[in-house]
Amino acid sequence: AGTITKTDPGYIAALARRGITDLSIVRHLPLSAGVFGYEEEVGRRMIRVLSFLASENTHSMFAHPIDGIVAHVDLTSKRVIRLVDTGYNHVPMESGDYLDPELSGPMRTDMKPLRITQPEGASFTVKNHVLNWQNWQVRIGFNGREGLTLHDISFSERPILHRAAISEMVVPYGEPQPTNEWQNYFDAGEYQFGRLANCLVLGCDCLGKIQYLDATVADDFGEPVLLPNAICIHEEDFGTLWKHTDVFTTKGTVRRQRRLVISFFVTVGNYDYGFYWYFYLDGKIELECKATGIVFSSGRPEGEYDFATEMAPRLGAPCHQHLFSARLDVAIDGNKCHVDELEVRRLPISPENPVGNAFKRVATRLQRESDAQREADNKLGRAWLIASSEKVNRLGRPTGYVLYPEGAPLLLAADDSSINKRAQYATKHLWVTQYARDEMWAAGYTPNQHPGHAGLPAYAKANRSVDGEDIVVWHTFGLTHFPRVEDWPIMPVDYAGFSFRPDGFFDRNPTLDVPEDPNGKEFSENCECVCP
Structure with missing residues (x-):
């Protein structure tokens, strides 16, 4: 679904309107579609795709949602059959890397070891x-x-x-x-x-x-x-x-x-x-x-x-x-x-x-x-x-x-x-x-x-x-x-x-x-x- 989405001309144009032209830094998240009365989806294997920016070495793309765009992907015909674009164009850019020392600060040094021991083994x-x-x-x-x-x-x-x-x-x-x-x-x-x-x-x-x-x-x-x-x-x-x-x-x-x-x-x-x-x-x-x-x-x-x-x-x-x-x-x-x-x-x-x-x-x-x-x-x-x-x-x-x-x-x-x-x-x-x-x-x-x-x-x-x-x-x-x-x-x-x-x-x-x-x-x- 991600491959289908990133080759769709309408999707590429929607990213460009947000100043995003390098698709290598875009991650696509395919998600189950649900059922919402779209006639064109009846009898089709559907996925909805959201996008996130991965422009940093991060463990969390979720810090950078490319909001306002969702692609409705038909897996049977392998094409985007509907593209929702609300025009919302702000992408948050603050880091969400929870392993980044700059975010966490120095590690605590006052936590002593806590050992669980069973010298005779377990009872089960x-x-x-x-x-x-x-x-x-x-x-x-x-x-x-x-x-x-x-x-x-x-x-x-x-x-x-x-x-x-x-x-x-x-x-x-x-x-x-x-x-x-x-x-x-x-x-x-x-x-x-x-x-x-x-x-x-x-x-x-x-x-x-x-x-x-x-x-x-x-x-x-x-x-x-x-x-x-x-x-x-x-x-x-x-x-x-x-x-x-x-x-x-x-x-x-x-x-x-x-x-x-x-x-x-x-x-x-x-x-x-x-x-x-x-x-x-x-x-x-x-x-x-x-x-x-x-x-x-x-x-x-x-x-x-x-x-x-x-x-x-x-x-x-x-x-x-x-x-x-x-x-x-x-x-x-x-x-x-x-x-x-x-x-x-x-x-x-x-x-x-x-x-x-x-x-x-x-x-x-x-x-x-x-x-x-x-x-x-x-x-x-x-x-x-x-x-x-x-x-x-x-x-x-x-x-x-x-x-x-x-x-x-x-x-x-x-x-x-x-x-x-x-x-x-x-x-x-x-x-x-x-x-x-x-x-x-x-x-x-x-x-x-x-x-x-x-x-x-x-x-x-x-x-x-x-x-x-x-x-x-x-x-x-x-x-x-x-x-x-x-x-x-x-x-x-x-x-x-x-x-x-x-x-x-x-x-x-x-x-x-x-x-x-x-x-x-x-x-x-x-x-x-x-x-x-």
């Missing part, structure tokens, strides 16, 4: 991609679209999840200029997470006693490509697991928390994403997504402007979202499960609540797929209990896990917008569907140039029962990003994710057998202390 084992650690067992997979996939997740041989992975991620931009209004990218379905995975480096990406796993994906021609060190596995200390000091004896007891980390990192154009699955001693599971890299840039009008933050003089970073869909094929003590929506309720003063202090949690069963399209509500503490329909604990309650959402904003594009139709999954925090083998993709199997309503809205249209069935839970979470100047020229990590915690799955605290931390032996005989 991996054999044939099956991992065992502290009652957990997980089978680790990888494919070119989703990247890391986790299978047959169990605790003490009790099933919890058949499969867990990121099904989709969409990045819709909120700048309404003609050269930016079409920007929305399905990073899994269009760009293929797994094929873009980084090869991780000890001491940089992962610390401690590390085990790496390679991955193999297919290239554009179906040939295998080996990705060395694509998956990182390690364990971390995570502070206090539990602690109590007896107020009468002043004798205290404490245990340390640990978590197992299974992670991978991808680079999708300007952004880098890390996906970190955490498994804890107490049965909790978390997914944390880390967003870093370089914010997308555009030229910015002078004066007040609502849709892009000024990062450097006349250089804008448009507001945007990162909206992930986690597909959780649940199996809480077996295949038959149900979902209860949990909310906290304030209670009015009444004969049963005479001083008005009472509140309670209310559970509402989600019975069919049409019922199970829900939004988080942090004011109500809304969460979702996924429970077994076959097993109970010693107190007679169904064994279960609760999905706790962060409750961040959902898709903000207008209801009748193109991206709203194409990313319908991102209009709800929770979807529950009855399991079907071919229902894997939150935005559909082929989101590229798809007009919309594929994936979850199509799956849920059948309105099947999700009460006491083999079900799949889909959770939308993410970031709504109004870039800060501190995000330039490279962005510190921002975080999004969710927690999946046992609730009635165990009969009591499952970590009573965790021993005193050996690390404490060098300071005291054990982890019991007496306060003066």
Whole structure:
């Protein structure tokens, strides 16, 4: 697409009007086109191309957007079929090289080495991609679209999840200029997470006693490509697991928390994403997504402007979202499960609540797929209990896990917008569907140039029962990003994710057998202390 663009006479003329005649210093960024009602694009393989100036030895062309020009490229006929030129002709020229000593200043000299050591080795084992650690067992997979996939997740041989992975991620931009209004990218379905995975480096990406796993994906021609060190596995200390000091004896007891980390990192154009699955001693599971890299840039009008933050003089970073869909094929003590929506309720003063202090949690069963399209509500503490329909604990309650959402904003594009139709999954925090083998993709199997309503809205249209069935839970979470100047020229990590915690799955605290931390032996005989 870049080659097609730079040989187009109209494009060359548009650059010349901006004083750019040397095409060797122009970099072309081909991007997925979306669907915006252009009749000439129907049935064609389309790409839209933006341009950046690379006139310095820099790690970031994004400091120099050639804004106001976008080429609509037909890959089938190999030509530019439409050229948008708004006439905007300012190219920001301040350096965005984040490795330039002139930009960074002298390196800090007061950071002492921080070493993570495990003299007796790690507590986990991996054999044939099956991992065992502290009652957990997980089978680790990888494919070119989703990247890391986790299978047959169990605790003490009790099933919890058949499969867990990121099904989709969409990045819709909120700048309404003609050269930016079409920007929305399905990073899994269009760009293929797994094929873009980084090869991780000890001491940089992962610390401690590390085990790496390679991955193999297919290239554009179906040939295998080996990705060395694509998956990182390690364990971390995570502070206090539990602690109590007896107020009468002043004798205290404490245990340390640990978590197992299974992670991978991808680079999708300007952004880098890390996906970190955490498994804890107490049965909790978390997914944390880390967003870093370089914010997308555009030229910015002078004066007040609502849709892009000024990062450097006349250089804008448009507001945007990162909206992930986690597909959780649940199996809480077996295949038959149900979902209860949990909310906290304030209670009015009444004969049963005479001083008005009472509140309670209310559970509402989600019975069919049409019922199970829900939004988080942090004011109500809304969460979702996924429970077994076959097993109970010693107190007679169904064994279960609760999905706790962060409750961040959902898709903000207008209801009748193109991206709203194409990313319908991102209009709800929770979807529950009855399991079907071919229902894997939150935005559909082929989101590229798809007009919309594929994936979850199509799956849920059948309105099947999700009460006491083999079900799949889909959770939308993410970031709504109004870039800060501190995000330039490279962005510190921002975080999004969710927690999946046992609730009635165990009969009591499952970590009573965790021993005193050996690390404490060098300071005291054990982890019991007496306060003066």
